[in-house]
Amino acid sequence: FNFFAGPATMPTSLLQQVSDEMLSYQHSLGYSVVEMSHRSKDFEAIMEHSMSTLRELLEIPNTYEILYMQGGATLQFSAVPLNLCRFDKNETCDYFTTGLWSKKAGEEAKRCFSANEDGPQQVKVHHLNQQSLTQNDSATKVHIDPNTQFVYYCDNETVNGIELKQPPIDMIHPSTKRIPFVCDMSSNLLTRRINITDFDLIYACAQKNFGIAGLTVVIVKKTLLGKAPKWIPSLLDYKVIADGHSLQNTPTTFSIYVADLMFDWIKNQGGVDAMDELCKAKSNKLYDFIDNSNYYSNNIPKHIRSRLNVVFRIKQGDEKLETLFVKLAKERGLIGLDGHRSVGGLRASMYNALSMTAS
Ligand code: PLP
Numbered sequence: 355f356n357f358f359a360g361p362a363t364m365p366t367s368l369l370q371q372v373s374d375e376m377l378s379y380q381h382s383l384g385y386s387v388v389e390m391s392h393r394s395k396d397f398e399a400i401m402e403h404s405m406s407t408l409r410e411l412l413e414i415p416n417t418y419e420i421l422y423m424q425g426g427a428t429l430q431f432s433a434v435p436l437n438l439c440r441f442d443k444n445e446t447c448d449y450f451t452t453g454l455w456s457k458k459a460g461e462e463a464k465r466c467f468s469a470n471e472d473g474p475q476q477v478k479v480h481h482l483n484q485q486s487l488t489q490n491d492s493a494t495k496v497h498i499d500p501n502t503q504f505v506y507y508c509d510n511e512t513v514n515g516i517e518l519k520q521p522p523i524d525m526i527h528p529s530t531k532r533i534p535f536v537c538d539m540s541s542n543l544l545t546r547r548i549n550i551t552d553f554d555l556i557y558a559c560a561q562k563n564f565g566i567a568g569l570t571v572v573i574v575k576k577t578l579l580g581k582a583p584k585w586i587p588s589l590l591d592y593k594v595i596a597d598g599h600s601l602q603n604t605p606t607t608f609s610i611y612v613a614d615l616m617f618d619w620i621k622n623q624g625g626v627d628a629m630d631e632l633c634k635a636k637s638n639k640l641y642d643f644i645d646n647s648n649y650y651s652n653n654i655p656k657h658i659r660s661r662l663n664v665v666f667r668i669k670q671g672d673e674k675l676e677t678l679f680v681k682l683a684k685e686r687g688l689i690g691l692d693g694h695r696s697v698g699g700l701r702a703s704m705y706n707a708l709s710m711t712a713s
């Protein structure tokens with residue numbers, strides 16, 4: 355069992371297919387996907403099929419564009435503010451930080467704003483600790499400036515084991531008229547049903563729940579395209595990517611091919627509802643075990659516990675025992691159970707392809 359937080363385990367059947375097709379795509383073409391021109395009809399078919407399956411799986415309306423980009427989820431930390439802000443005086447953007455990845459995204463947004471005379475203070479960071487996420491207290495509700503270009507959050511904090519599971523509307527003061535949510539779903543896109551129209555933009559890297567590293571999917575409202583200032587790099591401009599059908603330059607052809615197979619695999623398993631059931635079954639099994647133990651612990655309030663990344667400690671943080679645990683677990687075929695280097699402890703990441711039965 356591979357519990358790494360990403361790149362993650364893949365379905366064995368799919369790896370077998372990739373291996374079988376490595377020399378000759380679909381066993382008949384006589385050459386491999388890795389040798390295929392991205393301008394060829396064969397690759398175009400892979401692109402189209404993958405995007406239409408993704409659209410179907412997540413019920414993405416035609417008012418949203420699907421973009422395939424590179425640079426991982428991290429490059430979206432810059433692409434989002436660069437595309438959605440014009441960097442004039444009155445604009446702001448709001449970042450809800452619930453863990454490491456949303457914190458990093460806020461820092462990158464500040465960097466993007468730092469060339470501006472009004473500077474990084476236009477990026478408003480709201481730290482949501484576990485207490486504020488648990489209390490429904492009107493005093494802690496965040497006021498969103500009417501000039502905000504977007505409200506950013508990360509739905510699943512991979513390192514901290516926190517999953518909001520819905521846009522944090524409850525955290526926002528009811529006087530706010532419009533909430534253009536931008537969401538990092540890098541570690542939970544395609545693991546449950548979502549209402550796309552709740553969002554202006556969603557992005558996710560592929561290497562956790564739908565493939566291998568290299569591909570980042572961006573789902574963006576079409577009305578937001580073309581807002582970016584002229585000076586941003588063209589390959590970061592969502593409109594350039596949309597107009598070029600994500601083939602503006604050579605895309606990550608192999609990662610797109612694998613994602614295409616993963617989308618079909620998810621569909622054949624029963625779609626995102628089936629993934630949700632599986633994620634809940636896996637994580638609940640572990641959370642129940644931890645909660646019934648005096649040895650292991652997880653102190654995250656139940657309603658914001660992640661279905662994908664279960665973080666836990668031994669004896670509230672005995673590092674020696676945790677190191678021993680990782681070693682002994684590995685000897686028994688359970689790999690990747692160490693916590694992220696920034697927080698320590700233990701973590702079991704259980705993405706779409708992790709089966710409950712050993713292969
Ligand atoms: N956002 C989240 C929620 C993540 O879990 C990760 C990686 O683990 C990233 C962003 C960064 O992704 P990448 O390494 O593709 O840049």
